[in-house]
Amino acid sequence: MHLLSPELEAYLHEIVPPRDELFTELEEIAEERNFPAIGPLVGRLLYLIVKISGARQVFELGSGFGYSAMWIASALPEDGQVICSEYSKENAELGLSFLDRARLRQKVLYEVGDALEVFRRYPGPFDMVFCDIDKHQYPQALELAVPKIKKGGLFVADNVLWSGRVADLDDHSEATEGIRRFNEMTHHNPQLFTSIVPLRDGVSISLKM
Numbered sequence: 091m092h093l094l095s096p097e098l099e100a101y102l103h104e105i106v107p108p109r110d111e112l113f114t115e116l117e118e119i120a121e122e123r124n125f126p127a128i129g130p131l132v133g134r135l136l137y138l139i140v141k142i143s144g145a146r147q148v149f150e151l152g153s154g155f156g157y158s159a160m161w162i163a164s165a166l167p168e169d170g171q172v173i174c175s176e177y178s179k180e181n182a183e184l185g186l187s188f189l190d191r192a193r194l195r196q197k198v199l200y201e202v203g204d205a206l207e208v209f210r211r212y213p214g215p216f217d218m219v220f221c222d223i224d225k226h227q228y229p230q231a232l233e234l235a236v237p238k239i240k241k242g243g244l245f246v247a248d249n250v251l252w253s254g255r256v257a258d259l260d261d262h263s264e265a266t267e268g269i270r271r272f273n274e275m276t277h278h279n280p281q282l283f284t285s286i287v288p289l290r291d292g293v294s295i296s297l298k299m
Contacts, residue, residue, distance in 0.1 A: 103131070113160065117157070119155065132248060137161050138165075139244065139295065143217060145170070148170070148173070149214075151209060151221045153181075156185025158220065163194040171198070171199060174198060205231075214239065225266070225268045232245065232275055236279070236282070244296065246296070247272070250273055252266055253291060256270050
């Protein structure tokens, strides 16, 4: 199920300016490996969110090989930092190699291991947390993150419309139920003000009040 019509999706990609060659190379790797990278539309949204919010300290739950981290790091000020968490050592090493080439390595700390376990080791506070881990873990990630986010900080999550499966009443898979529960939590937590942007696979933006 497409959140946008194929024609609108194609239009949005057509008007996006050409990316730096490193972004393009990572996009090609993602396509070759069938890896669900956020892509340039959500990448640009992340960049914008970081810039507008003035975030300096960011934690990324689930970093893959650094595509989203590169967008985030590009938007951070010189003294900013994004802490990446990735279970695969191979992915982390690939991500670091691209960040080195992009001259952004000084803004990034890559931790190898289970994202939630890594996150537990960091007390915060964070200006922003970006979540892109296994979908059944989203509710747990939110519970862990809210106390660690500064007032006025953000919790941003990808895939919150889950290719439309959240609206399929016959879909009770662990991932879909996890996303549904997460969306309910973000919209009913009195500490958060949340809106979902129906871009690509749905991006949730929650402001900690």
